[in-house]
Amino acid sequence: MTASHAIMNRARAFPGTIAVSGAAGRFGNLLVRRLHRTDDVVSIDPRDFNRRPADVAHFKTELRRRECRNVFRTGNIRAVIQLGPYHSQERRQESSRFAAAIENFSRLLDYCDKYAVEKLVLLSSANVYGARPSNPQFLTEEAPLLASDLSALRDVDMMAQSFFWKRPDIETVILRPAHVTGGVGGVMARYLRTSPVMRLMGFDPMIQLIHEEDLIQAIRLALGPGHRGIFNLAGPPPLPLSRIIERLDRKSLPVPHFMANRLLGPLRRLGRTNLDPAYVDYLRYVCMVEDSRAKTEFGYSPECGTEETIAAVDIWE
Numbered sequence: 001m002t003a004s005h006a007i008m009n010r011a012r013a014f015p016g017t018i019a020v021s022g023a024a025g026r027f028g029n030l031l032v033r034r035l036h037r038t039d040d041v042v043s044i045d046p047r048d049f050n051r052r053p054a055d056v057a058h059f060k061t062e063l064r065r066r067e068c069r070n071v072f073r074t075g076n077i078r079a080v081i082q083l084g085p086y087h088s089q090e091r092r093q094e095s096s097r098f099a100a101a102i103e104n105f106s107r108l109l110d111y112c113d114k115y116a117v118e119k120l121v122l123l124s125s126a127n128v129y130g131a132r133p134s135n136p137q138f139l140t141e142e143a144p145l146l147a148s149d150l151s152a153l154r155d156v157d158m159m160a161q162s163f164f165w166k167r168p169d170i171e172t173v174i175l176r177p178a179h180v181t182g183g184v185g186g187v188m189a190r191y192l193r194t195s196p197v198m199r200l201m202g203f204d205p206m207i208q209l210i211h212e213e214d215l216i217q218a219i220r221l222a223l224g225p226g227h228r229g230i231f232n233l234a235g236p237p238p239l240p241l242s243r244i245i246e247r248l249d250r251k252s253l254p255v256p257h258f259m260a261n262r263l264l265g266p267l268r269r270l271g272r273t274n275l276d277p278a279y280v281d282y283l284r285y286v287c288m289v290e291d292s293r294a295k296t297e298f299g300y301s302p303e304c305g306t307e308e309t310i311a312a313v314d315i316w317e
Contacts, residue, residue: 008069010046011190011274012074015147015298016040016075016078016079017034017039017040017041017042017075017076017078017079018039018040018041018042018044018077018078018079018080018081018223019041019044019071019072019075019077019079019080019081019105020032020035020041020042020043020044020080020081020083021043021044021045021080021081021082021083021108022044022045022082022083023044023045023049023052023058023083024026024043024047024049025045025047025288026059026081026143026183026184026192027083027180027182027183027184027212027215028043028045028083028223029049029051029052030122030183030212030216031081031083031184031216032052032053032056032197033052033053034216034220034231035220036053036055036056037103038258041056041067041079041187042056042057042058042059042071042075043056043059044058044059044063044068044071044256045058045059045060045064046060046061048060048098049058049287059071062100062104062253063104063105063107063108063111064100064104064107064118066104067106068107068111068207069111070155072111072114072115072117073115074161077115077117078116078117078118078119079106079110079117079119079120079121080112080117080121080162080224081121081123081219081223082105082108082120082121082122082123083123083209083248086194089105089293093129097137097152098151098152098179101292102152102155102156102159103145105156105160106159106229108120109163110160111158111168112185113163113166113167113170118169118170118313119170119172119173120162120163120170120171120172120173121173121175121219121222121223121224122156122157122158122172122173122174122213123219124153124157124160124162124174124175124176124179125153125173125176125177126139126176126178126179126208126232126233126234126287126288126289127147127187127279127282127287127307128145128147128153128157128185129143129144129145129154129176129178129287129289130145130148130281130287131147131281131282131284131285131286131287132146132285132287133283135287137286137288138288138289138290139232139287139288139289139290140232140289140290140293141176141229141230141231141232141293142252143146143188144159145158148300149277149278155264157174157176157206160174161171161174161248164228164229165198171175171225171227172210172228172229173222173227173228173229173231174228174229174230174231174234175215175218175219175222175231176230176231176232176233176289177210177218177232177233177234178182178208178209178210178233178234178235178288178289179207179208179209179316180209180210180211180215180312181209181211181212181310181312182196182211182212182213182312182315183212183315185210187275187279188207188209188279188282189275189313190274191273191275191279192244192248192250192313193313193314194250194273195251196250196251196252196272197245197248197249197250197251197252197253197254197273198252198253198255198267198273198275198283199245199253199255199258199283200254200255200256200257200283200284200291201239201253201255201256201257202281203253203257203283203284203285204240204241204242204283205240205283205284205285205286205287206238206239206286206288207238207239207240207241207244207288208233208234208235208238208288208289209236209238209244209309209310209313210233210235210306210309211304211312212234212312213303213304214233214303214304214308214309215233215282215303217300217303218231218233218294218300220271221298221299221300222298224298227297227298228253229293229297230293231291231294231298231300232289232290232291232292232293232294233289233291233292233294233300234291234304235302235304235309236302236304236306236309237306239261239310240287244310246280246294247310248313248314253267253273255267255315257280260280260283261277261280264277264280269277269304278314
């Protein structure tokens, strides 16, 4: 039985409502459209969500606001999926954005603690492990989080781990997917959409990609009863960065690695790259994950092949 069949055949996991935080983004929109077919769903996001399904209520507010507390206090919320805005370039020196991301997630944990939430699913990222020369070929969930330049992303992940032990009765799931492709604003997907694609001379790391549809089915499987813990998620077999660029029919722009950070500003202004300095090392060193735990625990299996996953880089609305 495929993972998609397992999802369709399962009973509704919750007698209450699933709240999706960060739902107004491109990936959140797609996730909500999949979830509302089988579950009651509400969205929480300070942005407008004009394309949501008609039966999905949208609360245009931040998690730290009183209006959001009232949603949890009166809304029969039994499961929460946290997508969050910290997946882009939230760095510690951007103090106000960093503080807002941490405070919002802290409030969400308070709501889960106080208002009978049964399941919390955090969409983190495999990037929290950091791209380092000492990395093994594949990182397990026990590997340390060493991505020092991705402070908000890493710190939110660690807060969820602490909550896991504080409230063992709440099924907390942390998903750490590889680079996501599709109609998303992920760093690697945006980087690969440029032409020519900036590359570091002398480096050609293996890259893992996961299609957005495979990530959605992993989230839906993780919502099932009894699943808790940290789970890496990968897609089809990895390929060298140069091969991915070739399959996208892009040209490369070779840049000396020791000059990359200094050249990023001018290249960004010329429209030759949109890469953030925090991610330069991911073009230099390997950061791939081993995902057998997700496959064993809740039956995750990527259904999108290599060509489909790579081609999804160019899906953009």
